[in-house]
Amino acid sequence: MKANLDLPSKLSLVFFLWVCAFTLPWTFQVGLCLLLVIARFAIPAFRPVSHRSAAAFSKFILYSITVALLVTCLNALFIRSGNVVATLLGFSFYEDGLLFGLRTASRLILLSFSVLMFFISTPLTVFIDYLQSKGLPQYLVLMLLLTLHFLDHLPSRIHQIFLAQQARGAPVDSGVLSRTRALLSILSPLVLSSIVESIERGTALELRGFLSRPVASRKPEDTETRVNLLTICFYFMSLVIIAYSIYRWLNV
């Protein structure tokens, strides 16, 4: 079997991972997360499309590990049932809380990892074209496009406003606390100006005939018409897992 990871199979993989996140035990989920990180470096189809998205991925891994550890520790501290696993500086960590924390954290990470992986390795162009070729209403495609663009450009807009604030003497460059305060103060105007810009952007696309675009303007290529074996595989595994979970749930 040729490992041809095209867009539909990647989508099916995301679906499969989401099913796993809600059904499988946490140890599997941690394993899947590790596999995803390995895949990002090993499988060409998962390589980030730009330096920026590569940086975003690395940053996300760092943040999520921090958050996971924090969530787990807090749960272990405050859900006081089961055996005491360890005692550190007078604080006791409990087994049930620890497990609950691990379950929550690993689920959250797998959910977000899979989506992030999809978006950093798929150029917006390809994704939008795919949705159009599948006959998604043009209006929805436009909305999605504007939303993705908004999210994509949010960091650079925040950066621009920070620069402008610094240029007017704001001590944005000194410490996390002042940065956070500054970020909170610009949040609402930022969203407001972005919405104004999104409307303009939508108008511009409309002015180029985007909404009246003929549905099959791009000829579907051969690979798209032939359903990929991998895609079937992922959906099939998802189905099996769902069926098994329902079976177990009915027999408890």
Place this chain on the structure above:
Amino acid sequence: MAQRLTIKDLSLQYSASEPRALSSLSLDVEAGSCCAIIGPTGAGKSTLLQCLAGTMRRHHPESLATGQIQFGETRFNGVPDHVLFPIAGLVLQDPYVQISGVRETVFDEVLFTLENLGTIPQDPRQTILSILQRLGIDHLADRKPTSLSGGETQRVALAAILIAQPSLLLLDEPTTALDSNAQDKLRFILRSLRGRTTVLLTDTQIDFALSPDSSNVRAFKLDVDPKTRLPATGSWLRKHSA
């Protein structure tokens, strides 16, 4: 085929409770000629272009318009209620919002318009490159459209409209981000469209339209009543004889 644009007694309010944004405007632009609408902020320049492009009723369904717009054989009572692309092509003032963000090169960005229209010629390469060349941006064909400067982006936005060969070209303050070199190129393009495309552009300054280099551009001045700050009917401007 170039067509004549006639606007008769056009008035517009964004809603019943708001004052007029256009007031009894009458304007006649000959087929294939170029007209510059000049006037201060609030005189209704951009409003007029939106009316002609057909975005006004879509974005402000509660707007009220009286009068007539006629382009060639097509006549509208009030303003059109649908986007007239590709008959009319409007290039907005802010260049950056006109980049779709779904194409990776300037070339593909221009091709994107043709994809929307569903009319991709046998050899799009030649058609697109010649447009880029006329605008002096053929060296940018392989660049990422979001990485360009303001003036460059503006010309890409113009190319993305021109490729559809609109018979009415509407340009909202096209000279804002352009240095004098790029303005010269714009004049050259406008001259090359003469006889084929009817062009309406807006400008806050009279320099561009009244320069002896733009001999083919006529200037129409929209004004604001100094007392009420509301738009007044416009008039044609005479040129310097330099």
Place this chain on the structure above:
Amino acid sequence: MNIEFKNVSFHYQDDHEVLDRLSFVVEPGAFLLVIGQNGVGKSTLLKLMNGILKPTFGQVFIGGLDSAQHATSRLAAEVCVTFQNPADQIFAPSVRKEVAFAPRNLKRPNVDQLVSQALSLCSLDSVSSRHPYDLPTPQRRLLTIASAIASGAPFLAFDEPSAGLSQIERNVLERLLEELKRDRRGFIVVSHDLALFLRYASHVLVLSEGRSVFFGTPTKLLEQEGYLRKAGLKLPLPLRLERMAAR
């Protein structure tokens, strides 16, 4: 208290925009007009001016402070830089608050006075309690100019401050330039708009491909029009007509 560029070179990591060995001095009360074609690094020059970017080679001194060794928020007290796109810098919920942002941060003793003065110079006093996004675009640009004036910094730097302004706002801009000249405020203006700014400039810097091809007084520039052509620029129409009449 000068702004001094000493043999400054700059390139971005991907090498796409470059400034090459620039040297010049802007004295208090001077007006430096920076011109050149689209994309020759004029905006980069402004970012070097308040330390948002640090020179790759050479040094920038702002009022005697080396830009590489001081935070932008400190340098902002000496030179207030305003960028091109108003949408990227307006964030306060009212015009007055937006204008008061800089003097508050810089801990100026007379914030209210600075704000009122800036608002009236820019003819914005009647709209001072409005939300900035309720203003039409040209007035929003005037708002960014008012915000800079209120900073009280001895030098003000602008990127295309006249872009998109109609004659009414251009008149406002001219009036305030004259007013501030009397206060001995220094200006660094990056613009294509020779028609408006050449009259106020005490010095002109012509950039071409990142290099300075001319630095001197406007009179000298007009005598040697070749420099303009070299930078791909042309004299504005009114000035050309004047010169034709003089000949």
